[in-house]
Amino acid sequence: MARARQIGRRGRAGLPDNTALAGVCDPANVLNALAEPTLVIDGDNRLVYGNMALEQFLATSMTALLQRHLEEILPPDSPIFTLIAQVRSGGHSVSAYGVTLETPRIGSNVVSIVAAPILEEAGSIVISLQRRSIASKIDHQLVHRGAARSLTAMSAMLAHEVKNPLSGIRGAAQLLEQGAEPDNRQLTQLICDEADRIVALVDGMEMFSDDRPLARAPVNIHEALEHVRRLAESGFASHVSFREHYDPSLPPVYGNRDLLVQTLLNLVKNAAEAVPERSGEILLKTRFQQGVRLAIPGSDSRVDLPLEITVQDNGPGIPDDLRAHLFDPFVSTKSGGKGLGLALVAKIIGDHGGLIEIDSEPRRTRVRLFLPKAPMESRGIPVRSS
Numbered sequence: 001m002a003r004a005r006q007i008g009r010r011g012r013a014g015l016p017d018n019t020a021l022a023g024v025c026d027p028a029n030v031l032n033a034l035a036e037p038t039l040v041i042d043g044d045n046r047l048v049y050g051n052m053a054l055e056q057f058l059a060t061s062m063t064a065l066l067q068r069h070l071e072e073i074l075p076p077d078s079p080i081f082t083l084i085a086q087v088r089s090g091g092h093s094v095s096a097y098g099v100t101l102e103t104p105r106i107g108s109n110v111v112s113i114v115a116a117p118i119l120e121e122a123g124s125i126v127i128s129l130q131r132r133s134i135a136s137k138i139d140h141q142l143v144h145r146g147a148a149r150s151l152t153a154m155s156a157m158l159a160h161e162v163k164n165p166l167s168g169i170r171g172a173a174q175l176l177e178q179g180a181e182p183d184n185r186q187l188t189q190l191i192c193d194e195a196d197r198i199v200a201l202v203d204g205m206e207m208f209s210d211d212r213p214l215a216r217a218p219v220n221i222h223e224a225l226e227h228v229r230r231l232a233e234s235g236f237a238s239h240v241s242f243r244e245h246y247d248p249s250l251p252p253v254y255g256n257r258d259l260l261v262q263t264l265l266n267l268v269k270n271a272a273e274a275v276p277e278r279s280g281e282i283l284l285k286t287r288f289q290q291g292v293r294l295a296i297p298g299s300d301s302r303v304d305l306p307l308e309i310t311v312q313d314n315g316p317g318i319p320d321d322l323r324a325h326l327f328d329p330f331v332s333t334k335s336g337g338k339g340l341g342l343a344l345v346a347k348i349i350g351d352h353g354g355l356i357e358i359d360s361e362p363r364r365t366r367v368r369l370f371l372p373k374a375p376m377e378s379r380g381i382p383v384r385s386s
């Protein structure tokens with residue numbers, strides 16, 4: 001039996017000995033060095049592996065945990081079991097953000113969960129729990145939604161959002177002056193579009209208040225990305241080379257186009273300000289990724305966030321001491337920077353029910369947005385009830 005064989009071959013930390021890494025580096029040590037509690041269950045939901053971080057998380061020794069059903073370790077109504085069922089039925093990995101795991105022993109913990117099938121071991125699933133990183137980013141977003149609502153932040157933000165597009169408009173107008181004939185039409189259009197958008201933004205001051213529902217419709221995010229790229233290239237990012245890597249089959253985002261353009265503009269502007277004067281590069285990428293879900297606070301429901309939009313740059317990276325405060329309003333390392341760009345991004349993406357993930361290292365800073373897709377009805381596609 002696969003399970004018996006696997007357990008029979010366990011090495012020091014309960015891992016099979018004959019992995020590709022054997023002789024180079026003990027995989028058990030690698031897994032034990034991870035800060036994320038990680039476990040493997042077999043087809044009967046029996047725990048067949050756990051790393052040291054899991055022992056600490058569950059405050060129980062591995063000897064006491066091994067071979068126990070997960071239902072004996074976590075409450076049977078825990079959302080983790082829904083996730084496991086989804087991995088088994090879908091055969092692909094599933095992530096859930098903001099899941100509460102609660103037992104009398106460990107108390108209440110908000111975690112992000114990534115669960116993936118182990119293809120070589122039918123029914124087995126590896127599950128990793130992330131206590132701080134992603135989960136705390138969500139907390140940050142929630143805090144910043146509050147911050148963005150404050151009157152001072154609101155007015156400063158509005159002024160900021162009037163100023164930013166103006167640089168694009170000015171750049172486009174300058175180009176028009178020198179411009180060749182065919183370009184003129186496109187640039188005039190650009191100026192009009194931007195002016196309309198600014199007016200809409202100023203008119204929509206109430207968007208910062210709590211209860212005004214977001215006007216949402218299916219948005220072609222590639223069109224929005226291309227609009228932002230054109231705007232950037234003719235203004236603040238004229239020194240940067242852009243690369244696009246779009247998934248052509250991406251369904252429309254369920255969102256507000258003007259606000260999504262604003263979000264992308266803020267991210268591309270940050271990227272353009274970070275990249276080197278020469279050889280600066282910005283990658284715009286989209287991807288359809290099944291299995292990213294976000295728990296809705298205060299309810300059992302979850303939203304699917306399968307649309308991933310990435311803005312990546314080859315700048316020096318985000319300074320370490322800034323990371324914890326990145327979404328705080330008025331946090332900036334730039335002379336003349338207001339520190340409002342990312343606060344507004346957090347607010348807008350939060351209002352869309354989406355997620356932001358930022359990972360940064362020298363020469364690669366990547367901001368990823370996870371957003372919901374437009375429901376079939378909103379796209380004029382009839383939904384058949386079975």
Ligand SMILES: Nc1ncnc2c1ncn2[C@@H]1O[C@H](COP(=O)(O)OP(=O)(O)OP(=O)(O)O)[C@@H](O)[C@H]1O
Pocket residue numbers: 160266270271274313315316317318319322326331332333334336337338339340341342343365
């Ligand atoms: N792509 C990036 N690479 C490196 N650092 C970044 C990047 N994006 C943001 N940052 C850092 O995060 C800080 C906050 O960004 P944010 O967009 O909120 O404000 P800002 O760009 O400083 O000012 P504003 O957007 O209001 O003009 C920046 O000052 C910068 O230090």
Ligand SMILES: [Mg+2]
Pocket residue numbers: 266269270340341342
């Ligand atoms: Mg900025």
